[in-house]
Amino acid sequence: MGEIRKVLVANRGEIAVRVMRACREMGIRTVAVYSDVDRAALHVLAADEAYRLGPAAASESYLRGELILEAAKLSGADAIHPGYGFLSENADFADACAEAGVVFIGPPGAAMRVLGSKTKARQAADRAGMPRVPGSVTGLGSVEEAVRVAGEIGYPVMLKAAAGGGGKGMRAVWGAGEMGSAFLGASSEAERSFGSGEVYLEKLIERPRHIEIQLMADQHGNCVYLGERECSVQRRHQKVIEEAPSAVVGPALRKAMGEAAVRLALSAGYVNAGTVEFLVDEARNFYFLEMNTRLQVEHPVTEMVTGLDLVKMQIRVAQGEPLPVTQDQIAIRGHAIECRIYAEDPENNFFPSPGLITALRQPGGPGIREDCAVYAGWRVPLEYDPMLSKLVAYGETREVAIERMLGALSEYFVGGIRTNVGLFRRILMDEGFRTTAIDTGYLERLLAEVPSVVEQAEVSEDLAAVVCALFAVASAPRVEAVAEVSSGWAVAGRREGLRA
Amino acid sequence: MTVWLEVGGKKVRVEVPAAEGADLVCSVDGREMVVNACVLEPGVMSVVIDGRQVRCLLDGDAVVIGGRRVAFSRFDPRSLAARRGGAEGADGPRPVKAPMPGRVVRLAVAVGDAVEQGEAVVVIEAMKMQNELKSPKAGTVVRLAVGVGDTVGVGDVLAVIE
Numbered sequence: 078m079g080e081i082r083k084v085l086v087a088n089r090g091e092i093a094v095r096v097m098r099a100c101r102e103m104g105i106r107t108v109a110v111y112s113d114v115d116r117a118a119l120h121v122l123a124a125d126e127a128y129r130l131g132p133a134a135a136s137e138s139y140l141r142g143e144l145i146l147e148a149a150k151l152s153g154a155d156a157i158h159p160g161y162g163f164l165s166e167n168a169d170f171a172d173a174c175a176e177a178g179v180v181f182i183g184p185p186g187a188a189m190r191v192l193g194s195k196t197k198a199r200q201a202a203d204r205a206g207m208p209r210v211p212g213s214v215t216g217l218g219s220v221e222e223a224v225r226v227a228g229e230i231g232y233p234v235m236l237k238a239a240a241g242g243g244g245k246g247m248r249a250v251w252g253a254g255e256m257g258s259a260f261l262g263a264s265s266e267a268e269r270s271f272g273s274g275e276v277y278l279e280k281l282i283e284r285p286r287h288i289e290i291q292l293m294a295d296q297h298g299n300c301v302y303l304g305e306r307e308c309s310v311q312r313r314h315q316k317v318i319e320e321a322p323s324a325v326v327g328p329a330l331r332k333a334m335g336e337a338a339v340r341l342a343l344s345a346g347y348v349n350a351g352t353v354e355f356l357v358d359e360a361r362n363f364y365f366l367e368m369n370t371r372l373q374v375e376h377p378v379t380e381m382v383t384g385l386d387l388v389k390m391q392i393r394v395a396q397g398e399p400l401p402v403t404q405d406q407i408a409i410r411g412h413a414i415e416c417r418i419y420a421e422d423p424e425n426n427f428f429p430s431p432g433l434i435t436a437l438r439q440p441g442g443p444g445i446r447e448d449c450a451v452y453a454g455w456r457v458p459l460e461y462d463p464m465l466s467k468l469v470a471y472g473e474t475r476e477v478a479i480e481r482m483l484g485a486l487s488e489y490f491v492g493g494i495r496t497n498v499g500l501f502r503r504i505l506m507d508e509g510f511r512t513t514a515i516d517t518g519y520l521e522r523l524l525a526e527v528p529s530v531v532e533q534a535e536v537s538e539d540l541a542a543v544v545c546a547l548f549a550v551a552s553a554p555r556v557e558a559v560a561e562v563s564s565g566w567a568v569a570g571r572r573e574g575l576r577a
Numbered sequence: 578m579t580v581w582l583e584v585g586g587k588k589v590r591v592e593v594p595a596a597e598g599a600d601l602v603c604s605v606d607g608r609e610m611v612v613n614a615c616v617l618e619p620g621v622m623s624v625v626i627d628g629r630q631v632r633c634l635l636d637g638d639a640v641v642i643g644g645r646r647v648a649f650s651r652f653d654p655r656s657l658a659a660r661r662g663g664a665e666g667a668d669g670p671r672p673v674k675a676p677m678p679g680r681v682v683r684l685a686v687a688v689g690d691a692v693e694q695g696e697a698v699v700v701i702e703a704m705k706m707q708n709e710l711k712s713p714k715a716g717t718v719v720r721l722a723v724g725v726g727d728t729v730g731v732g733d734v735l736a737v738i739e
Contacts, residue, residue: 541585
């Protein structure tokens with residue numbers, strides 16, 4: 078396939094802007110698509126061309142593959158980058174692009190079908206010899222069967238509803254004696270919640286970490302792993318902070334996880350960027366969780382520590398070029414942390430906070446990167462994901478990256494809507510986070526605690542009251558007035574003026 | 578001049594100079610302090626106190642000082658509500674209000690239902706997330722002001738519990 082000259086980005090928000098920046102650096106023209114509420118969105122302003130898709134609802138705009146292909150045809154785009162979310166893991170859309178003669182910058186539909194489905198991916202993982210969380214694959218018929226299976230894999234185990242999700246129908250079981258009541262409890266809860274009482278069991282991984290491996294594969298059978306990302310700081314299964322590298326992954330574990338992930342990808346004919354997610358237990362055993370067949374939100378931390386531009390690599394791979402690096406040329410240098418800034422209110426149940434951004438002050442300085450989708454004057458729509466921006470800090474060490482991030486957060490201000498900016502300060506100052514004592518339950522436990530007095534006493538209450546009063550009566554002088562009386566130049570100038 | 582404020586839940590009497598000036602002698606409930614304040618642009622102020630410089634931002638009904646958000650409101654000490662203590666008691670009807678704009682996706686209760694404090698009343702979807710809005714008190718649902726599919730704005734009354 079020839080060189081890509083024009084890319085349509087079938088997405089919105091910061092990732093669309095991110096992809097367009099890579100295109101611009103490569104001399105590729107860019108096409109944005111937008112819904113009615115996104116006409117003035119940053120991704121439209123960042124593009125060379127823009128086409129309307131439809132009303133605000135994603136189902137009538139960003140999920141309408143046929144409209145997107147029509148825009149590609151109208152604009153003469155020869156490739157489509159799907160970003161993440163929306164159509165990025167839709168195998169039918171990838172196939173439709175291929176049929177329309179447009180390059181889909183991502184894996185082929187066939188590979189997506191094998192690795193994107195949870196059950197098929199598990200089968201593929203078994204064939205590739207990847208470790209999985211041990212457990213029964215089918216429903217358990219009786220308490221006796223549950224006791225037998227649990228005895229085989231070893232306690233503690235977790236009973237889970239086969240039809241379930243959201244924590245319903247789940248019971249941790251620490252020994253055979255508890256199985257009877259736990260089995261009945263889980264089963265009846267599952268029956269009530271999902272209409273099916275079928276339960277299965279898995280080994281309970283205590284305090285697991287969520288660690289994932291970034292992959293990049295070309296069309297010539299080469300595949301490399303670009304290190305790992307630590308994504309254990311989560312709230313309600315949503316990642317909040319990601320970092321690279323992970324504090325618990327050394328060279329040997331990185332190699333073992335990386336090679337397992339590469340094996341899985343190659344076994345399914347995978348091409349382009351992808352991520353294999355693992356759970357890692359306290360003994361540093363790793364278990365396959367699932368594969369994400371797309372570029373991930375948190376890809377910048379990998380870019381920072383490898384020095385590679387993943388989006389440019391995606392585009393080069395999509396136009397048929399071989400990978401620009403071999404595995405032994407990939408080195409991890411320094412440490413990067415990413416904070417996902419959401420339009421939500423940590424002081425009020427994390428309720429979403431869409432609306433008009435009245436002021437925006439963004440941080441800068443060495444090692445700070447921001448992938449942002451908003452500006453002052455932009456109205457954050459309520460139809461889409463609440464992520465506003467990704468703030469990334471890089472440093473030689475984790476400690477330096479944390480301090481840089483704290484500094485950047487203190488410079489960051491979003492006015493008009495609530496954001497979770499204040500939450501990051503609390504996490505980054507927390508002893509548990511600083512000593513890397515984190516797992517997927519870490520943040521929920523931290524949020525259940527009352528913030529320490531030290532965190533609250535940064536500014537005295539009296540000063541806060543005075544500042545409020547000054548704003549209320551607006552009696553402090555404006556900066557021009559201060560400059561007038563204090564600037565020697567102005568005084569000298571006036572004196573000169575008098576003399577003339 | 579005197580400014581009565583409720584700051585972070587506490588009522589205080591703040592004295593600030595009425596005239597403009599850089600070094601301002603202020604007091605909070607009689608505790609005096611001198612602050613050097615400078616407005617950089619509307620809603621943005623730099624304050625120097627005891628040599629320490631703090632950037633302060635006005636954001637609606639709150640200020641952000643050194644990264645910390647402090648909600649405040651002015652009140653009139655002579656008003657009836659302020660003397661009564663302001664807050665609505667546990668008695669009487671209490672509304673369930675929308676804390677954000679969104680779309681009603683589910684009504685968890687019907688008029689006449691008994692609810693516990695903290696029990697879900699209405700579920701609103703915004704930004705791809707469903708948010709359960711809970712009853713502020715134990716009681717009976719006396720009114721449901723919305724239906725499934727309705728779009729609501731911040732502060733809209735969704736239901737009333739008595």
